[in-house]
Amino acid sequence: MTGNGFTGATAVDFGTTPAASYTVNNDGSITATAPPGTGTVDVTVTTPAGTSATGPADQYAYTPDATRLDAEAALFSLAPGDLDVTLDLKATLSDVVTHQPTAGQSITFTVDRHTVCTATTDTHGAAECHGLAALVDVLLDGHYTATFTGTPALAGTTATAPLSQL
Structure with missing residues (x-):
């Protein structure tokens, strides 16, 4: 940060x-390391003369951590006359910056733009769900998409994985 009167800063x-x-x-000049946070905040400096005023020039914008979503291939079986297929879908979400799994996040699974199911990631970052998809969508698309829409602290991401018949 640049300004003046920083000598003796206490906070x-x-x-x-x-x-x-x-x-x-x-x-x-002050060099500062931002604490964890989200959104846009005012940065203030406290010196023996007082605390700096806030305004547009002192704002700091946090950027969300990049994320990685890995979707696993899914197998399905067909019986004569089936119009829908039950799919068991799984994806794992992790924070690219911290290299840690991200728990408690919502993952939506779709086939050909149709939502099959939604699941919440567990402590290992894994989300699993079971849902029905139209046979025609499964056969024509041949894959599913897992989507994490993001949060203020975590960037959204998508992944695709193949759908294979047993």
Whole structure:
């Protein structure tokens, strides 16, 4: 950050959260590490003279972490006269930045733009669901799509995987 009067700074805050760390480089410059957060926040510096005013020039915008979604191939079987197919679908979501699975996130599974089912990721980042899909969609499309729409802290992503007949 650049400005003036930073000598003797006692705090740097991102919104209401203290910076993870900061260094006063000189009277006109501070280097600060943002704490975890989401959205856009005002950054303030507290010195013996007081706390800096807020305005558009002091705002910090957090960017969501990139995510990775891995969808597993799904097998299905057919019997004469079937018009719908039961699919067992699975995908795993992880945070690319932290390399950790992401629990409690909603994953939607579709075949040819039709939602088959929706599931929530478990502690390992895995989401599994079972649902019916039209046989014609399964045979013509040949794959399904898993979609995570994202959150303020995690970027959305999609993955596809093949649908194969037993």
